[in-house]
Amino acid sequence: MTDKPYIVGVAGGSGSGKTFFLNCFLNHFSSDEVCLISQDDYYFRVGGNMTAEENKLYNFDLPSCIDVEKFEQDIYKLMHYETVYMEEYTFNNSNWKPKILENKPAPILIIEGLFIYHYENITPLFDYKIFIDAQTEIALERRLSRDLIERGYSEEDILYKWHNHVMPSYEQYLLPHRPLCDIVIDNSVNEISNILKVTDAISSDIRARLKVDK
Numbered sequence: 001m002t003d004k005p006y007i008v009g010v011a012g013g014s015g016s017g018k019t020f021f022l023n024c025f026l027n028h029f030s031s032d033e034v035c036l037i038s039q040d041d042y043y044f045r046v047g048g049n050m051t052a053e054e055n056k057l058y059n060f061d062l063p064s065c066i067d068v069e070k071f072e073q074d075i076y077k078l079m080h081y082e083t084v085y086m087e088e089y090t091f092n093n094s095n096w097k098p099k100i101l102e103n104k105p106a107p108i109l110i111i112e113g114l115f116i117y118h119y120e121n122i123t124p125l126f127d128y129k130i131f132i133d134a135q136t137e138i139a140l141e142r143r144l145s146r147d148l149i150e151r152g153y154s155e156e157d158i159l160y161k162w163h164n165h166v167m168p169s170y171e172q173y174l175l176p177h178r179p180l181c182d183i184v185i186d187n188s189v190n191e192i193s194n195i196l197k198v199t200d201a202i203s204s205d206i207r208a209r210l211k212v213d214k
Contacts, residue, residue: 004079005035005109006210007125011116011177012132013170014061014162015139015146017187018112021132024195025110028203035078035106039113041089042071056157061169063115072121074103079125081105108206114169117177128206131181135188136167 010025012018026034043060044067050058059065074084084103117123134142140162147153153161178184185198 005081005105005107006206007079007127008108008110008206009116009126009129009181010110010112010132011114011130011174011181012187013114013134013139013174014166015142016132016134017142017190018132020190021130021185021187021195021199022110022112024192025199025203028199029108032104033106034108034110035103036110036112037074037078037084037103039066039071039111039116041086041101042067042074043089045089052157056160059165059169061114061161061165063118063173066113066115068119068122072119075109075111075122075125078103078105078109107210115173117180118173127209128202129177129181129183130202131178131184132187133178133184134186138188 010018010022012021022036026036043065046058046065074086077084082105086101086103088098088101090098111122111126117126117129143162143166144155144158147158148155183198183202185195187195
């Protein structure tokens with residue numbers, strides 16, 4: 001395709017601050033300029049009937065937990081300027097009512113998630129690859145804060161998953177891709193001015209590549 005969207009990848013480990021970065025990054029574009037698709041919404045729905053102990057032991061931090069076939073299909077649809085509908089993934093939180101997401105195609109397609117650079121059919125599609133990084137201690141603090149409040153997990157469960165699932169997966173499936181990215185951003189400090197400078201520079205670079213006027 002010669003007129004495919006410009007595809008930007010945003011990957012990073014748990015607690016690296018991808019959401020914070022994306023919120024700042026998206027502010028540089030209008031809603032009709034960019035489409036964001038998240039790998040999280042393609043998790044296989046397997047945790048709904050699990051007990052708390054089963055949920056604790058189940059490893060959700062593996063590439064095989066993602067419905068990669070559906071993920072690829074929807075990416076290709078967006079590349080061909082077709083709208084994609086899907087149900088939001090609620091991370092097995094029964095208090096969180098899922099929404100039906102409408103992903104409209106746009107000249108810039110942002111794909112974000114843990115394993116987006118791991119899947120062999122998706123990796124070659126990227127025009128610009130971003131890796132969000134953070135110090136391990138900071139990332140764990142963010143994971144604890146998020147999962148205690150948003151997902152209702154106990155601190156024991158969070159720490160178990162962190163040491164047995166999250167970090168081994170990060171080292172095996174994410175870290176090898178970091179040196180291959182166009183830019184690596186250290187997001188250890190929640191300083192919005194730093195992220196705004198970085199996102200402004202990246203968005204300006206993308207606009208220059210696309211020859212899109214501000």
